[in-house]
Amino acid sequence: MEYLNELNTPQRAAAAHIKGAMMVIAGAGSGKTRVLTYRIAHLIDNNVDSFNILALTFTNKAAKEMKLRIAKMIGEGEARNLWMGTFHSIFARILRTEADKIGYPQNFTIYDTQDSKNLLKTIVKELGLDDKLYKTNILYGRISSAKNNLISPQAYLNNTSIMAEDKSNARPRIGDVYIEYAKRCYKAGAMDFDDLLFITNVLLKNHPDVLLKYQEKFKYILVDEYQDTNYSQYLIVKRLAARYGNLCVVGDDAQSIYAFRGANIQNILNFKKDYPDYNLYKLEQNYRSTQNIVDAASSIIVNNKDQIEKKVWTSNPTGEKIRVVKTGSDNEEGKFVANDIFETIQNEQMSNEDFAILYRTNMQSRSMEESLRKLNIPYKIYGGQSFYQRKEIKDLISYFRLIANPKDEEAFKRIINYPKRGIGATTVDRLTIAANNNDVSLWEVVENPLKYTSGLNQGTTTKITQFALMIKSFKVKVEKTNAFDLAEEIARVSGISRELNADKTPEGISRAENIQELLNGIKEFCDEQATDENPLVTLPDFMLDVALLTDADSDDPEDNDHVTLMTIHASKGLEFPHVYIVGLEENLFPSQLSINTRTELEEERRLFYVAMTRAEKRCTLSYAMSRYRWGQLNPCEPSRFIDEIDSKYLDESLANKNDIPKHIQDMGGSIKGDSNPFRDQSFLNKYKKQSGQKTYTKKPSSTPAPHKPAIPANLKKVTASTTGNFAAPKDIITGVQVRHERFGKGKVLNVENGKATVFFPTSGQKQLLLKFAKLEVIG
DNA sequence: CCAGTACTTAGGTTG
């Protein structure tokens, strides 16, 4: 094939391999994506049916891009038949198809981390455990790693070493939490992220016919970033490949950075045990970076003990030395980076997209973005809280979820009283008890409150019934209504739109905009998915993968005129001409939590290796002598990783400045104040205008409110006490106009049990207790 | 029931 000539010798050998097992060890920047793409094209050229190829990538974005490249080589029609995506999205799809075999609804919900943690919190409460001891994060981590090692709840309880470990940590009942958690997820028709892999294993193990079906379908399997697969993923691949053995894995042990979520580097090292006849290809020539960068990175990674022998080299020019920069504080660090980018753009005619700022932790983005914003440099922060995790988005989506899957407990709890409809914590507790006692879902209780509950008063029962009627009215439309139309109706009828539109604070406006953006996204999705044979795209169609989407997936490739800010983890696989690695300080990078064991420290070192090898032309390392942490200015010292680089590759002229000037040292508070752009609202407005909603991915809820004329507290008090003329409760009847000290004018919709339901045009519908709320009858 | 305030506590990387 002609295109194979565009590859170097080992690349070509790997791409031309057709049958049998193979492993590609690909150094950073050595063209592994190219090999994967060409190999798939080559397979199809050699009469492999594109329907029979499965490619598992690390992100959905990587899959999309690879598909695009393959489409250019072999045509769009063929490329469309390829199965490409992350483990999670591919197997979620298969699990939906086979849902009935494992007792899940086809529309099962995917619980995200937040849903899982909320459920764990509930369970800890219900089991009467001490939440100081049984912390959500610990439980989540324990259960997650159990699942990733295919340890079921029962196996967990039977495993003496695990139980002993929990006991010695004074948490002997984690196993009970795990059992209950698994039960509740199942009852809710929900899978968490780890279940998507765990239950796939269960499916393939217990249903030989299903296994055979997918073995026959996926005769050729490719796995990218194999060093970051965990045991559960390893076993799925092994099962699927067992019949034909056409398995190609690609990875780099030096870039294994996901051990914390169960990734097992042994999967690479053990490949030859499972596939003794495999072929090994090593890609060692780096095409990405200058010689200095390649050599400096190599000088770091040799400090690690365990690795596959390889020599990464390049024929690129020597290039510049790696700059090491010392700054006084995290804010100064931000200023330095922003200024440096600004000057480089001016002096070297670079564009914004040529720059990336990489950091160890998401919180470090703050000082960077403040400085960039001051210089009007457009930027985009990837990661952190994603669009779909924002409260307002999750709230609306919870309606969609409950409609698609009425058993979804976490969705139910989010929306039963949002927007406020007078169904408070007490009532929800009662419903929960009724649901548990009768072994039915919360939804079933709400559908039939008289059957399952006792002691609910008439008013509450009415409200519950109204809620159930509303959800039902959506449910009857779900299969015959376009997703966008129904979503819009839900936002309106549920009261979410009204609630958000009433909030005129900047945060509130931003939340309303986000809802609009979600609706736009659904519209776009409908337009994309609709076909001539199947013009109707329903809400459940849209919901299938929503939980698995990340920021990078919704990235608009047309709109990349911005500096990229992301964690090093998120930068894996990417490359930029100019890279700034910031916060190179002890206890930050390497992280304080990783310096106690050799394996964890080695992973931090690999992370540093990944960071440096993202750079093509120039790599800048920076550290600050002091840094804010939880509102406190703390002293810092440079990272040991800087010392590990052979100094002949370094330019340390910017690291030998004098120590922090005295006036900065003494003025911890003013450093912070000085860099807060929100003091001046024009910054916010200017920024919004310039880069728009799309570029500004930081969650709006954390945006400090700019100055706004607050109602002076004393004036408020005067109003309350001078209004005087409070109505006797008997005057408050349905239909009358009233005034409330805080909510203003409103109309009484209903009165019962000493409570009034009042609609206020400015702040929506409220439930008010007549004995407290000072309502004045007007008009 | 609601909303404002006082207090606690986490602290890292992701699909």
Place this chain on the structure above:
DNA sequence: TAAGTACTGG
């Protein structure tokens, strides 16, 4: 710091 929980007055 900032997010989340517990408490309290209307």
